[in-house]
Amino acid sequence: MLHDETLHYLDNAATTRVDPAVADAIRAAMTDLWANPSALYTPGLQAQQALGKARAQVAKTLGCTPGEVYFTACGSESNNLALRGAAVARRGWGRKILCSGYEHPSAALPVEQLGKEGFEVDFVPPGPDGRIDVAAMADRVDKGTCLVTCMQVNNETGAVADVETLARLTKERNPRTAVHVDGVQAWLRVPAALAGVDSFTVSGHKVHAPKGIGALYLRKGYHIEPPYLGGGQEKGIRPGTENVPYAVGLGEAARLMAANSRERKARVAALNARLRQGVTALPEVTVNSPDDAVPEILNISLNVIRSETMLHFLEQRRVYVSSGSACSKGAASHTLAAMGLSARAIDTALRISLCGDNTEQDIDELLTGLSDGLAKLARLR
């Protein structure tokens, strides 16, 4: 990593290191802007202004207006709020929900739950290449479809879905259908794609802000039914006294990420190329990510050594990656399973995810570690 040569953190899709500049902004806001932004006196106004500035910073990166950005506690909350809020608001005329087959649990589970509550849910799996065929997905939209949801960048493979096309085709078939996009892994990595999209989720801790802050884009004029009632903050969509310091942090992180966007993308793309080249040279390893996945995420299967074993082996060298599956006794990766990968490939999958702070040395340490591990560790029979 740039800040520590001996640390090789390659799990940036799980979370990112908080940028010290973001932490400074949060600390300053915590100690200086502690008044309630709803208060009518000057300190309250100052907190409100800081909140407004942060909202504008986030809006700028999404290409929307500040009034369309709502702060939440995390990506999971944003997804739940958008999905349930949209379905409940439309249940008078539409009972069908169309959902990609590789959503994050914070989108998949609320949809499944709606399925139990009387909605008809249709999951559209990705192809063997890991991609969602958005045209085929949109073909399933009919006059009873109240909601379509698909993540823009898959968190396990980095596969990119053309959500703008999905939104356009959906609206052509049914203009009333709501389109939600989980943009947690996409935000500030691929260009914002909000044309035709009604709601879009982002999260702070994937972009060097802390855990505990997220945001939801809601298109102006788009209506959802909020589950919580309270003091009317965030226009009643997400009541609760605003977390001003963390919102400031999110705004600052968005600003910083956007500012070095070009340089960062070039850097990560070069690292990805180096990584892909390196893993291709390992005969046992297969790549699960599509060729045109985002450069930040690469999913591979070792095929001969269990993910967890390799993960702990790499950990000894301060190389940190994540296993494709949640844990040995938990469920297997649903994205890889939906792609139709074998149990062996799923059980030996690793996700390597990069950020702008990674260096060539990180990649090289990982590749050496993989190669040593493949030579040394006991193989699956």
Added chain:
Amino acid sequence: MKQIILCYQGEMALKGLNKATFEASLAKAVRFRLRDLGEFKVYKAQSTLYIEPETEDADMDEAFRRVSRVFGIAAMSRAAVCEKDFDAICAAAGEYLADSLRRARTFKVEAKRSDKRFPMKSPEISRELGGYLLSRFPHLKVDVHNPDLTVMVEVRDFAAYVHGDKVPGAGGLPVGTSGRALNMLSGGIDSPVAAWRMARRGLALHHIHFASPPYTSERAKLKVKALAQIVSEWTGSCVLYVVPYTEPQEYIRDHGPAPLFTVLMRRSMLRIAHQIAESIDCQAIVTGESLAQVASQTLRALACTDEVQPLPVLRPLIGMDKSEIVATSRAIGAFETSILPYEDCCTIFTPPHPKTRPTLEEIRAAEEAMPGLAELEKKAAAEVERIRIDWQDEVEYLE
């Protein structure tokens, strides 16, 4: 009102000439557990251990809780102390047990007069005190067969004691009176229960755990540490020995026949455990094996593992069903930690079809084909990590 904790001995009271040794151990254990809670006078008389606070601020709730986890005590009660005077006894009973008496619908009084100089006989005390309590708590009815509350009066040498129902103590014998053993702690449900059961029979215990990074994780090790910590509430402070077992385990997997893997591994672990046990003067090894629970716990497999080292292997769970083991695990507060899903050394590399009836001949032949194993075991034993478990430390919460 002055309070006291009375601890009644169980089988210890039946000991012969050794009884004093057991009693001294118990008193020592109790004193040690209460060290930081204030000044306590701990003394014994009439097969009972008296725990008397000598300062006003002694934390009696915590003292009672701690003593309830000391082995060697069959039953306990928290009593009010009063003068050996019938009016004083009545006042003490009415005041000290007021809450329980108000809640109860039926009661009886049981008196025990071991100081025969006291003028009233036991049945008379019961009758008169019962009458007094009925007049003070008129809603009560007497039920001598199945009362909600039994008011107990003990007129002993030093004073009279009034208390409600006795509660069961931890039972068994004081830790250390039976010697010292090394317990094999895997991280599952059984081994903490085995440790608890053997400590209850008076064994002082240390634990040994086999870790195989990177096949097992740091979390698995922390889980075992948490289990040792949980059990230490009963066993007292101890040492957890963590053996770096990766190399012997890989060697067995690569050089031994797969169906015999588990038994070969158990033998190897026992050899290492024996080396550690000898070095810290343990006279036995404790395991959580239960007959036929898994392939390595069949009678044949146990026979194969027993012969590799000379110390007795104690298996307190050998005749228990899993459900009974789970019940004890829950009772001692280990279950929730035991079921955390971190893979331990026993479950990695397990063959799909382990042999359930291995013979010593084939096992010995397999070991002859593994000449490098002894050296790796020696190295693992030499590199063992010592983790001190202090019974007063908090259990690390892993979720």
